[in-house]
Amino acid sequence: MDSCRDEYQVTVKREEMVLAVLPMLEHLLPLSNLDLLLPALDVGIFLCYKKSSQETHESSSSSSMVMVSAVKKALAETLSSFYAFAGEVVQNRRGEPELLCNNSGLDFINAYADVELKHLDLYHPDASVHRKLVPFKKRGVLSVQVTELKCGGLVIGCTFDHRVADAHSANMFLVAWAGIAQGKAPSSHVPTLKRTLLTPRRPPHYHSSIDNTYVFIKSLPPPINPEPSHDDHDHLISRIYYVQAEVIDQLQSQASSNGRRSKLVTFSAFLWKLIAEAGNDCSKKCKLGIVVDGRERLSGRGDTANLCMQNYFGNVLSIPYSEASVGELKAMPLSLVADDVHAFLEGATKEEHFLGLIDWVELHRPDKAIVKVYCKGSNDEAAVVVSSGQRFPVSWLDFGWGQPAFGSYHFPWGGQTGYVMPMPSTSRDGDWIVYMHLLKKHLDLVETEAPNVFRPLCPTYLNLIA
Secondary structure (H helix, E strand, O other), X not given: OOOOOOOOOEEEEEEEEEOOOOOOOOEEEEOOOOHHHOOOOEXXXXXXXXXXXXXXXXXXXXXXXXXXXXXXXXXXXXXXXXXXXXXXXEEOOOOOEEEEEOOOOEEEEEEEEOOOHHHOOOOOHHHHOEOOOEOXXXXXXXXXXEEEEOOOOEEEEEEEEOOOOOHXXXXXXXXXXXXXXOOOOOOOOOOEOOHHHHOOOOOOOOOHHHHHOEEEHHHOOOOOOOOOOOOHHHOEEEEEEEEOHHHHHHHHHHHOOOOOOOHXXXXXXXXXXXXXXXXXXXXXXXXXXEOEEOOOOOOOOOHHHHHHHHOEOOOOEXXXXXXXXXXXXXXXXXXXXHHHHHHHHHHHHOHHHHHHHHHHHHHHOOXXXXXXXXXXXXXXXXXXXXXXXXXXXXXXXXXXXOOOOEEEEEOOOOOOOEEEEEEEOOOOOOOEEEEEEEEHHHHXXXXXXXXXXXXXXXXXXXOOOO
């Protein structure tokens, strides 16, 4: 099932710059200490829309032009509040990145793809979506591509610099953008870029556990260029699955023998244990990291602070992780693996963890650091990071012609650490859409060992085929 079923051509119709409609005073905005923990990575998002139901008397091409124009106009208006996306990342004298807010604008591409939405092989996004419907960002912080489809549908693809924004920030932007396109009043969730919300304490201090979670890049051995291999089992690839709500509930029940475990903890534990099954050497290690959003943890300082943190634009993330041997994970029941996941997450879900992380970065600047789960050692079987996308507001992203038939993040970040994001389904309440970027051998194992859990995404599930 690894060949792309839909070879199609994308033709760029127009490429232009989009600037915020309101003028602004050029200024430099420092990145926060939590931003500085992010390497230079770009994140993709794509939203697939069916042909507009309002398309009656107008031709398909005319209707598509109106839709593209509405998206572009709303984008320019949205950038007035989300002006960070219209700037560019530069280096300061210490060699650290910072944001130049100069309204230099973003690349906006209008394209046409000679394929119908129902024929897009979304199960294989590397072939069907990557750099076709999700643009390659050449410059700036954000790039947008709006692609008209043969069937009259539309795909909106975005690529943004992770050093400037996390998924929470991007979600705020998408909701505001869609709302403005519909002519709605500006959302109460106006982004705040107040770096004082993440100011280090005086004097800075932190728990020693942070030293065990992050590592300085300068202390890492130089990367080893692997020998060229024709075996694609050793390469990271992306696939998208759906998981039915009742299956998630069943797994949660199995994982909750020693206390109720959340669905994210359950899913992460199940995946961790499943990936270990691919290992033949029981002494090798499997690492699991889980992305934690610190906004709620840093919101306990009054109503004003709570609102500011919920609207904070930037990165407020930590990635605690744990490791266990292949043999241990194979032998443990799901409930015990879930207990371990719950335990290593617990410390990172407190305010003190994030305050300590901010202080830790401050004490070691300008040395660059990275979370250890990204660093694969010689005795590691696998490493994977799970990031919950359950707050991906896909059902809210109606630009005036209905909510998306499908939407997903797309994050083929390279390296040797896998990335998995479960998101809400637009097709069936309670179901999950799961974007997985793992070694091919692990994806094949997932499908072989848990076919009732991970079901390849198909147009029938998305109600694109009657």
